[in-house]
Amino acid sequence: MTIKLYDLCAADRDLRFSPACWRTRMALAHKGLAVETVPTMFTEIGAIEGGGQKTVPVINDGGVVIRDSFAIALYLEEKYPDMPSLFGGEAGAAVSRFVHYWADGFIDGQIARMCIFDIHQKLDAADQGYFRKTREARFGVALETAQDQSEDRLATFRASLSPLRSLLSKQSYFGGDSPLYADYCLFGSLQWARMVSDLELLEKDDPVFEWFERCLGLFDGLGRNAKV
Amino acid sequence: MTIKLYDLCAADRDLRFSPACWRTRMALAHKGLAVETVPTMFTEIGAIEGGGQKTVPVINDGGVVIRDSFAIALYLEEKYPDMPSLFGGEAGAAVSRFVHYWADGFIDGQIARMCIFDIHQKLDAADQGYFRKTREARFGVALETAQDQSEDRLATFRASLSPLRSLLSKQSYFGGDSPLYADYCLFGSLQWARMVSDLELLEKDDPVFEWFERCLGLFDGLGRNAKV
Numbered sequence: 001m002t003i004k005l006y007d008l009c010a011a012d013r014d015l016r017f018s019p020a021c022w023r024t025r026m027a028l029a030h031k032g033l034a035v036e037t038v039p040t041m042f043t044e045i046g047a048i049e050g051g052g053q054k055t056v057p058v059i060n061d062g063g064v065v066i067r068d069s070f071a072i073a074l075y076l077e078e079k080y081p082d083m084p085s086l087f088g089g090e091a092g093a094a095v096s097r098f099v100h101y102w103a104d105g106f107i108d109g110q111i112a113r114m115c116i117f118d119i120h121q122k123l124d125a126a127d128q129g130y131f132r133k134t135r136e137a138r139f140g141v142a143l144e145t146a147q148d149q150s151e152d153r154l155a156t157f158r159a160s161l162s163p164l165r166s167l168l169s170k171q172s173y174f175g176g177d178s179p180l181y182a183d184y185c186l187f188g189s190l191q192w193a194r195m196v197s198d199l200e201l202l203e204k205d206d207p208v209f210e211w212f213e214r215c216l217g218l219f220d221g222l223g224r225n226a227k228v
Numbered sequence: 229m230t231i232k233l234y235d236l237c238a239a240d241r242d243l244r245f246s247p248a249c250w251r252t253r254m255a256l257a258h259k260g261l262a263v264e265t266v267p268t269m270f271t272e273i274g275a276i277e278g279g280g281q282k283t284v285p286v287i288n289d290g291g292v293v294i295r296d297s298f299a300i301a302l303y304l305e306e307k308y309p310d311m312p313s314l315f316g317g318e319a320g321a322a323v324s325r326f327v328h329y330w331a332d333g334f335i336d337g338q339i340a341r342m343c344i345f346d347i348h349q350k351l352d353a354a355d356q357g358y359f360r361k362t363r364e365a366r367f368g369v370a371l372e373t374a375q376d377q378s379e380d381r382l383a384t385f386r387a388s389l390s391p392l393r394s395l396l397s398k399q400s401y402f403g404g405d406s407p408l409y410a411d412y413c414l415f416g417s418l419q420w421a422r423m424v425s426d427l428e429l430l431e432k433d434d435p436v437f438e439w440f441e442r443c444l445g446l447f448d449g450l451g452r453n454a455k456v
Contacts, residue, residue: 091316094404095323101391102330163329176322 002034004060006048009039011124014227017195019108020069022188024057027073027181029219031083042127070100073181086181096182099174103185110157111193117147118197149199157201161208168207179218187215195228230262232288234276237267239352242455245423247336248297250416252285255301255409257447259311270355298328301409314409324410327402331413338385339421345375346425377427385429389436396435407446415443423456
């Protein structure tokens with residue numbers, strides 16, 4: 001049965017840029033599960049599947065509704081144990097949760113600071129109003145001022161990827177020889193930036209850039225072929 | 229058979245402060261393995277077990293010599309598969325390597341910046357000379373100047389622990405309900421700071437502080453009862 005994924009979209013409904021939705025998209029592909037994506041604007045999130053959520057991804061798997069990207073990954077792992085594992089066991093899931101928060105909080109927070117106005121420019125008019133109001137409340141300044149693409153901030157961001165850079169001197173993916181959910185956590189972050197901004201977050205001779213390129217090619221180029 | 233662990237020591241040879249050695253010490257305890265520690269000053273590292281290393285920990289397990297804390301953890305996992313697992317499988321080991329580098333590089337780097345002169349003050353005269361020379365070459369300024377315990381730096385450090393803080397809202401340890409090697413990675417970092425400096429890295433109402441307290445109590449208080 002095809003799983004329905006409510007997937008954040010831009011004014012161009014084919015542009016799907018949410019880092020969290022990308023984590024789920026990759027997890028579904030990893031499990032080899034068929035998916036039907038439902039383009040969903042920020043201002044449409046509250047009404048999907050009877051309401052009750054402020055964020056996507058949300059999936060509906062044959063009537064079972066699951067919210068939150070990490071909860072979805074745990075659900076898929078339990079529901080489809082015979083498909084390729086996302087975590088390689090309970091310990092893998094527990095430690096991957098740290099990578100989830102590292103990407104979802106620490107890394108996404110930095111990317112938001114660098115690309116917040118670029119994101120705004122991709123949204124349709126209703127979403128722009130919502131987005132400006134909620135994000136300006138968070139940053140305390142206008143989006144145009146909050147966005148900081150300075151060399152300093154970029155250098156700090158690149159330095160913060162040093163643990164992955166070191167890891168990649170020993171193995172090809174967070175998951176070892178092949179990708180696991182932990183890889184999709186950071187992939188979502190970088191794919192988000194790639195889709196909304198022209199800012200070059202990574203230098204081309206960075207092992208992290210090479211890892212990201214490998215991830216873009218996974219599942220017949222699912223990430224690379226997505227509309228930008 | 230008792231495993232020999234070459235363990236970095238201060239002028240007071242009972243003060244064992246190395247973050248990497250603490251990772252190994254906890255891993256050995258997790259595996260329930262008997263250990264004989266050999267206090268080793270910086271300037272003694274080059275000569276142990278026939279030489280060939282610049283860093284500790286080094287272990288000798290019945291004639292098998294292993295260097296580097298993460299390599300030691302992998303070795304122990306493979307050699308003693310019937311003792312409690314440090315990783316919970318291959319995927320767990322692969323993802324834990326990321327936590328290793330996060331602690332060993334990103335976190336330890338910040339602690340070094342805050343405590344570098346405090347460390348120096350704990351060393352004996354020969355080690356002080358070596359330490360000052362190598363670390364001042366790294367920082368480009370005198371240790372007294374390099375050490376920065378400003379509120380700004382402390383705030384940045386605490387913010388960088390946010391992924392763990394989020395994790396702890398869901399589970400008790402990196403490993404889930406009980407600790408795994410990933411926990412010992414960061415434990416080593418914080419134990420290092422605790423042993424060499426009076427700086428209070430963590431606020432007492434921080435979930436990370438509570439997690440660290442739990443780790444100090446593991447294995448009959450191995451961390452808490454160590455001489456400071």
